[in-house]
Amino acid sequence: MAQERTFIAVKPDGVQRGLIGEIIKRFEVKGFKLVAMKMMQASEEHLTEHYIDLKGKGFFPELIKYMSSGPVVAMVWEGLGAVKTGRVMLGATNPADSNPGTIRGDFCIEVGRNIIHGSDSVESAKKEIALWFTDSELVSYKSCAADWL
Numbered sequence: 001m002a003q004e005r006t007f008i009a010v011k012p013d014g015v016q017r018g019l020i021g022e023i024i025k026r027f028e029v030k031g032f033k034l035v036a037m038k039m040m041q042a043s044e045e046h047l048t049e050h051y052i053d054l055k056g057k058g059f060f061p062e063l064i065k066y067m068s069s070g071p072v073v074a075m076v077w078e079g080l081g082a083v084k085t086g087r088v089m090l091g092a093t094n095p096a097d098s099n100p101g102t103i104r105g106d107f108c109i110e111v112g113r114n115i116i117h118g119s120d121s122v123e124s125a126k127k128e129i130a131l132w133f134t135d136s137e138l139v140s141y142k143s144c145a146a147d148w149l
Contacts, residue, residue: 005035005138006082007119007128012070014115015039019107020073023116026089026103027077031149036076036129036138044068050131059112066112074132079149083125086118 008027010020024034042050047067054060077086091102095114098105108114119125129138 003078003080004082004122004125005076005078005129006086006125007117007132008075008077008086009117009132010073010075011067011113011115011117012072013066013113014107015071015073017107017115019115022107023103024075027075027086030079030085030089031145032077032079032082032086033141033143033146034075035078035140036133037073038133038137039071039073041071042068046131050128062112076129076133076138083119083122087120090116090118 008023010023014020014023028034044064047064048055051060051063051067054063057063079085089103091098091104091108093104093114094111095104095108096111098108100106103116104114119128
């Protein structure tokens with residue numbers, strides 16, 4: 001596995017429930033490096049572009065309504081195998097299928113309120129990062145803990 005970046009977003013229900021810190025903590029403790037973060041109210045147009053691959057699905061209008069119902073916290077995390085490991089840390093999309101110890105397994109009950117989004121491939125991570133952040137918002141630095149991870 002190579003050093004890579006992944007896009008992670010705390011969805012409106014995760015923000016409203018006060019889970020931002022817990023989610024950040026899990027990624028930090030795992031050893032990933034936070035290279036960008038912002039809280040924002042995403043527009044329906046922005047979210048439609050983000051979820052364009054789901055546009056033909058019956059649940060799409062509700063997804064956009066839910067995601068635009070409150071602020072989201074968009075983040076970019078960097079590290080060895082960040083995309084794959086990040087997805088494992090999130091748990092299954094349906095919280096009922098998520099193992100205890102995963103974010104969704106520990107904090108979610110319903111698939112329509114699963115508190116977090118994570119890139120599903122390196123290619124989608126690159127697209128999502130470019131959609132949510134400008135190059136100048138991405139910080140490059142060497143963590144003092146890098147040699148210990």
